[in-house]
Every structure is written in C-alpha cells, then in structure tokens.
Amino acid sequence: MENLLLAFVPLRRTLDDSDGLPATFQEFENNPSALSAEDRTRLLDLPDLATQVANIAITAPTTSNKQDFLKKAAESPRDLTFSEIDLLKSRYWGKLTFDEKEAFEDALGTLAGISYEYRTETLERLQNFQSHLYEQYEANAIANAFDEETRRVDGMEKDWKQRDFDIMLQQGQP
Incomplete structure (x- = not known):
C-alpha cells in the first residue's frame, strides 16, 4: 500500500509528509468516516479545497460550483470539454508533470513485480x-473522465482509418 500512497501528487511535490500518509491510512482504513476533512483530501490524492475550486x-x-461540475461529469460526460476531462483525470491538480503522471503506474508495476x-x-x-471518502458524484465523475477520453480517442482512430480507407478507394488502390 505504501508504494501507491507514496505516488500521490502532494508527496511528489513535497507538500505532504511521506511518513504521515501511510500511517494515517493504516489508522483509519477500518473507520474512514472518522477522518478529518484534511486527511480525507490527502488520502484521495486531491489538492486543498481552495485549489480544487x-x-x-x-x-x-x-x-456554478464544484457539485454542479461533478454532477455534469457524472451524468453527461460527453458534454465535458477536453480541459474538464484533463482536470478530473488529474484529480483537480491541473497540469501534472510526466513524473507525477507516471508515479502511480510505476507503483503498480512494483506491486505487480511481487505478483x-x-x-x-x-x-x-x-x-x-x-x-x-468521495463527495456525491465525485467517483463517477473521475471514472467517466477516463472513459470519455478513451471513447473520444477510439472514435478519432476509427475516423482516421475510415478516411484512409476512403482515400485508398478514391485513388484506386486495393
């Protein structure tokens, strides 16, 4: 678990203590409702509320507010802009560095190395x-952002392949 927690953005940016987060997780794993609002945010890998807003x-x-944004993303992901999708995928952090994006995948790879x-x-x-720990709509909104991006990329690939096929037919190439 520590590998995953140490990949969280606040730790990568040295905004949080690397010892404190795993200890907080262990302390509240069986009773997440007892977490403070600050620890809830930390264990969701989110920036502080002011940064989110x-x-x-x-x-x-x-x-008009975060809840409306989450509801839109949860109920109508096709209405999201690419910037809104990126914001949800980054968990409200905004622009992430390559290292920040890859840290979680690297942690998963380390765990897979065990089994x-x-x-x-x-x-x-x-x-x-x-x-x-999530607010209403939040888990669905974040998951939908990933799914919507995949849907759009798949659609673009299909369009490109169709365009290439049409060009080949127009030029008489088999």
Missing part, C-alpha cells in the same frame, strides 16, 4: 477505502 472555476467557468494478485488486492483495498 479555483481550478474548476478556471477550467469549467460555466458551472499480479498482490497488485490487484492492494489496488482494490485502496479503491475500496477511497470509495467511502
């Missing part, structure tokens, strides 16, 4: 814990 206001100026089952169990344990 500011980044949402910049990225999604047509939504794929261990990796799966550890990730599920973290996700189960976090599922008790």
